[in-house]
Amino acid sequence: MFIFAASDKGGTGRSVTSSNLLYRSALQGNDVCYLDFDFGSPTAGAIFGIERAENGITDGTGMHSYLQRTVYQPAKIDVWAETDRPAVRHRPAGAGRLILLPGDVGGGDFVDVGGDAVSVKRQALVDQCLDLFLKLNAEFSLCLIDLSAGRNLAVELALRVTAAPAMRNITSRWLVFHRWTRQHVVAAGNLVAGPRGLRESAEKFGHDPEEFMDNLRFVRTAIIDPTTETQRGLSAKQGIWLHDSNERLNKLAGDHHVGRSRLLGSVPLDPMLQWQEQLITDSEVADGIANPKTRDAFNELAGRIVEQKAWETL
Numbered sequence: 602m603f604i605f606a607a608s609d610k611g612g613t614g615r616s617v618t619s620s621n622l623l624y625r626s627a628l629q630g631n632d633v634c635y636l637d638f639d640f641g642s643p644t645a646g647a648i649f650g651i652e653r654a655e656n657g658i659t660d661g662t663g664m665h666s667y668l669q670r671t672v673y674q675p676a677k678i679d680v681w682a683e684t685d686r687p688a689v690r691h692r693p694a695g696a697g698r699l700i701l702l703p704g705d706v707g708g709g710d711f712v713d714v715g716g717d718a719v720s721v722k723r724q725a726l727v728d729q730c731l732d733l734f735l736k737l738n739a740e741f742s743l744c745l746i747d748l749s750a751g752r753n754l755a756v757e758l759a760l761r762v763t764a765a766p767a768m769r770n771i772t773s774r775w776l777v778f779h780r781w782t783r784q785h786v787v788a789a790g791n792l793v794a795g796p797r798g799l800r801e802s803a804e805k806f807g808h809d810p811e812e813f814m815d816n817l818r819f820v821r822t823a824i825i826d827p828t829t830e831t832q833r834g835l836s837a838k839q840g841i842w843l844h845d846s847n848e849r850l851n852k853l854a855g856d857h858h859v860g861r862s863r864l865l866g867s868v869p870l871d872p873m874l875q876w877q878e879q880l881i882t883d884s885e886v887a888d889g890i891a892n893p894k895t896r897d898a899f900n901e902l903a904g905r906i907v908e909q910k911a912w913e914t915l
């Protein structure tokens with residue numbers, strides 16, 4: 602199965618939520634891999650605690666090089682073995698593989714695929730990406746592709762590759778991440794259903810738009826829960842304002858087709874993640890540093906991603 606992680610805005614929590622979702626899925630026993638398709642800023646290594654891949658890797662075997670065919674094999678980092686986080690190091694009994702395919706340091710956003718050569722070069726990227734996806738599909742039960750923010754080449758690649766006949770029988774699902782604010786709700790709705798949005802582009806590249814939409818859900822990140830310990834300092838007036846804002850946002854989300862029926866899950870605001878992009882481990886929860894509700898939300902997302910019921914036709 603392939604999961605494509607998209608968002609309209611940057612800084613939505615797409616990468617941190619996706620990494621934690623995948624980590625939880627590996628702990629649940631699945632062989633998983635994370636592909637850093639944030640070509641302009643390939644920093645997924647930092648979240649997994651892989652120092653040599655903090656800004657992409659330096660030996661020229663990252664996603665950029667592989668997709669442009671300057672290497673035959675992309676780098677595959679075994680997170681269990683290489684992470685500098687002691688609480689993550691060593692694969693627990695029963696856990697699956699957890700592999701990161703990083704980008705190249707300074708790789709850039711394929712800005713050079715311009716001019717007349719555009720269609721040729723794009724087709725070469727699509728072919729190479731298709732080849733990669735088919736190989737990874739045989740090796741992993743779940744591959745998550747971080748597509749970076751907005752309408753970009755990574756999104757186009759994902760849509761074109763998954764429309765190929767060879768990918769038709771492989772499940773592809775889309776997650777659209779957004780914060781719980783007015784701007785983010787409207788933007789997320791627009792990324793999906795607006796002009797040159799995912800739905801329109803999917804149809805253009807050969808997908809059945811209804812089927813595509815059945816495989817798309819939203820994920821809300823960093824949600825303030827006024828009942829938690831973290832928010833204890835809120836005044837009564839702030840509490841009322843939060844409550845009213847929440848009601849307004851629910852209405853707005855419904856109006857923009859970002860409402861509950863298309864929601865896969867929500868992740869609470871976690872103080873630890875506000876200060877550092879990282880995996881949340883059970884030991885941090887046990888130590889009382891990370892919020893158990895955050896860990897539970899990641900676990901639930903990891904479960905729902907493969908649960909047929911969460912994806913039944915709307």
Ligand SMILES: Nc1ncnc2c1ncn2[C@@H]1O[C@H](COP(=O)(O)OP(=O)(O)OP(=O)(O)O)[C@@H](O)[C@H]1O
Pocket residue numbers: 608610611612613614615616617618639749750822823824868869870871872874875876877878879
């Ligand atoms: N549940 C959460 N609670 C608090 N902070 C969070 C939460 N999720 C993510 N963050 C923080 O929000 C910031 C943005 O998250 P992240 O980098 O995952 O977003 P992104 O959408 O991938 O951004 P970009 O577009 O820059 O790649 C990070 O500092 C991250 O640690």
Ligand SMILES: [Mg+2]
Pocket residue numbers: 615616617639749
């Ligand atoms: Mg990111």
